[in-house]
């Protein structure tokens with residue numbers, strides 16, 4: 498694998514952990530926002546982009562999904578699932594006063610993953626949404642004069658010299674995020690560092706309007722072929738109230754018969770189907786790969 502890899506940075510983000518678990522030795526370039534990173538892979542400024550798609554507590558990262566769907570020339574070529582541990586951190590000069598912080602900074606998904614902790618410990622604390630957890634940690638490190646905190650991971654604490662004052666503040670233990678690797682063609686990408694956990698094919702399906710039972714017919718095209726679905730989600734098409742498309746993950750790779758025939762059946766019902774990718778997925782458990790901080 499050669500070529501630059503784009504990711505949601507700066508240093509110390511969860512996406513940086515994901516990108517390092519998949520790519521070792523390649524040049525990496527951080528982008529401040531998800532759309533900028535998607536544009537970079539679409540314009541071939543970078544070869545691959547790694548971005549968060551779904552979190553076990555907070556659900557889909559809508560901005561990744563929406564841009565992925567709108568940007569027609571990129572596909573999901575691989576996926577890595579990363580455990581997410583959120584910590585509460587402050588500038589070292591504020592360690593003694595951390596229980597009186599006047600604000601908390603983080604990515605909106607990270608704040609949402611720690612909702613119960615924040616509600617119980619700081620019922621009236623202002624939370625500020627930042628472009629990433631890494632950007633929040635960087636901001637807190639640059640403002641020692643303010644008694645503020647960031648929610649971020651242990652690498653961010655190390656990177657920006659912050660002190661973790663409360664560990665593992667996410668509301669549920671089994672916190673994981675799916676990160677997708679995007680590329681401007683359809684060739685799936687295998688990791689040389691991680692063990693494969695399975696294969697998936699992701700489709701978007703828009704239903705014909707005003708057809709009773711259309712969703713039932715869509716699902717039965719998969720059911721009678723014994724195609725196992727691991728996710729179904731609806732998203733607004735942004736063309737008007739009540740207009741949705743469905744995002745479906747099939748738990749197998751694209752084959753020559755079953756999935757193409759299911760798609761043909763859906764198209765004959767008047768559905769529009771797009772394949773967002775057919776790719777292997779991996780679990781990074783923190784072992785076996787040395788992460789470059």
Ligand SMILES: O=C(O)C(=O)C[C@]1(C(=O)O)C=C[C@@H](O)C=C1
Nearest residue numbers: 510511512549604606629630674
């Ligand atoms: O802000 C980061 O560190 C990210 O990599 C983004 C992101 C997300 O968008 O969900 C990734 C994983 C965590 O779920 C929280 C934040």
